[in-house]
Structures are given as structure tokens and as C-alpha cells.
Amino acid sequence: MGDDTGSSHSLGSEEELRRRLTYVTPADTTRGIFLNSVLEVVRQLGDEATVRHCLDESGETRFVALFNYPVSTLLRMSYAGARRLSNDSRNFEEVMRQMGYLSARSFATTSMGQIMLRQILGQPRRLLENLPAAYRMTTNVGTCKVRWTGHTSAVILITRDILPYPYMEGSLQGTFEVTAIRGLTVRAHPLESLDTEYELSWG
Structure with a gap:
């Protein structure tokens, strides 16, 4: 399988x-809550030795949520x-989806x-209208734009989508679930460089 950066290197490879x-x-930054979510997934699916390995890769000992x-540390x-x-029962992409999924659910527990x-619970239109602002609050990398394609469908364009697309697929799934909007289907369409379109439908 190819990656989503326009190269022939497989997703998850060192290259x-x-x-x-x-x-x-x-200058590209993100909130500590997302790094903590990575560690939590690693802890749930692995063990403390794997958690320590991830911290060694990050060069940090702990992360403050906000x-x-x-x-680059998150990557x-x-x-x-x-x-x-990654093993026979779950591949690199599935673990990334779980990391993204938990990141969205963790963000929902913060004051922000x-x-x-409270503003968007059960309202998909309000959710998607607020998504670009939430994106800006949590990272300063790239942009998030929403285009409606129907009453229960939309396309989200993320520019400079630094993490691989399965992470954002999981994040969107988690975001819809915590806002009590059921039946989301999300499909990524990688574009040039790191831009990605996410095709969403629900209900």
C-alpha cells in the first residue's frame, strides 16, 4: 500500500x-492532550515497556494536556x-485510527x-460549522475547510495533514460519537503533498 504523501513508500515505514x-x-505545534492519547492507546494495547519506548522517541517524560x-514529537x-x-490482528493503520479516535474523545473532556x-450536541451542521475553529484551537498546522454535499453528507479538506489519514478518520469518528451523531461513514482521499479530503456521510 502506498502512503498519502505522494511517494511510493508504504504507510508506517521509516522512509x-x-x-x-x-x-x-x-513552528508547527499541537496540544499535549493528543500526545497523552497516543500513550493511552499504547498502554491499552501494549505494555509499559512500549509506553517507555514511545516516550524515549519523544524526548519527554510527560505531557501537560493544554x-x-x-x-514532530507527536509524529x-x-x-x-x-x-x-502492529501484528496479525491489527495493522499500522488500525492503531493510528484508534489513536485518532481516543484523541477526539479526550479533547471532549477538556474545558474547551x-x-x-454543549453547543453542538446532536447537531451535525453545528458540529461541522465549528470544526474549523476547533481545529485551529488544537493545532496551528494547516487548515480545515468544510464543504456540504448533501443534507447528511460533507467533505472536509485538511491542508498539511501531518499525521497519516487513518488518524484523522479515527478522530472524526470519535468526534461524531461524543456529540451523539450516529452512523458516520468516513473515507479519506489523499491529494497532493499532505492535503487530504475526507468524505463524510451519516444518519
């Missing part, structure tokens, strides 16, 4: 990770965990997430 890191700048950390740590946890949750 693919290095290529992805070339798109990252020192502090900003380099996106290296998530790849380290997903590789270690709770405020947004």
Missing part, C-alpha cells in the same frame, strides 16, 4: 515517516507506538471541549 517530517517546521508541543511517538503494536460540546 515514509522521514518524508512526512520534511513537511514539518519548528500545553503546546512540536508536531515520532505515534509512529513508534503504531509500529510496535466541554464548551463546544
Whole structure:
């Protein structure tokens, strides 16, 4: 399987990770809650030795939920965990989806997430209207744009989608679930460089 950066390197390979890191700048940051979510998935699916391996890759000993950390740290740590946890029953992509899924559910427990949750609970249109703002609150990498394609369907364009697309697929699934919107189907369509379109339908 190819990756979503326009190269022939397989998703999860060291070559693919290095290529992805070339798109990252020192100014690109994300919240510590997402790094903690990676560690939680690693802890649930693996063991403390794998958690320590991920922390060694990150160069940190702990993460404060709402502090900003380099996106490159999240990339290296998530790849380290997903590789270690890949086996015959779950591949790299599935572990990445679980990391993204838990990240969305974890964000919903923060003060920012709770405020947004009260505004959009059970309302898919409000959810998608607020999604670009939530994206800006959690990372300064790229942009998030929403285009409606029907009453219960839309396309989300993420530019400079630094993490591989299964992570965002899981994140969108988790976001819809915590806002009590059922039946989401999401399909990624990688574009040039790191841009990705996510085709959504629900209900």
C-alpha cells in the first residue's frame, strides 16, 4: 500500500515517516492532550515497556494536556507506538485510527471541549460549522475547510495533514460519537503533498 504523501513508500515505514517530517517546521505545534492519547492507546494495547519506548522517541517524560508541543514529537511517538503494536490482528493503520479516535474523545473532556460540546450536541451542521475553529484551537498546522454535499453528507479538506489519514478518520469518528451523531461513514482521499479530503456521510 502506498502512503498519502505522494511517494511510493508504504504507510508506517521509516522512509515514509522521514518524508512526512520534511513537511514539518519548528513552528508547527499541537496540544499535549493528543500526545497523552497516543500513550493511552499504547498502554491499552501494549505494555509499559512500549509506553517507555514511545516516550524515549519523544524526548519527554510527560505531557501537560493544554500545553503546546512540536508536531514532530507527536509524529515520532505515534509512529513508534503504531509500529510496535502492529501484528496479525491489527495493522499500522488500525492503531493510528484508534489513536485518532481516543484523541477526539479526550479533547471532549477538556474545558474547551466541554464548551463546544454543549453547543453542538446532536447537531451535525453545528458540529461541522465549528470544526474549523476547533481545529485551529488544537493545532496551528494547516487548515480545515468544510464543504456540504448533501443534507447528511460533507467533505472536509485538511491542508498539511501531518499525521497519516487513518488518524484523522479515527478522530472524526470519535468526534461524531461524543456529540451523539450516529452512523458516520468516513473515507479519506489523499491529494497532493499532505492535503487530504475526507468524505463524510451519516444518519
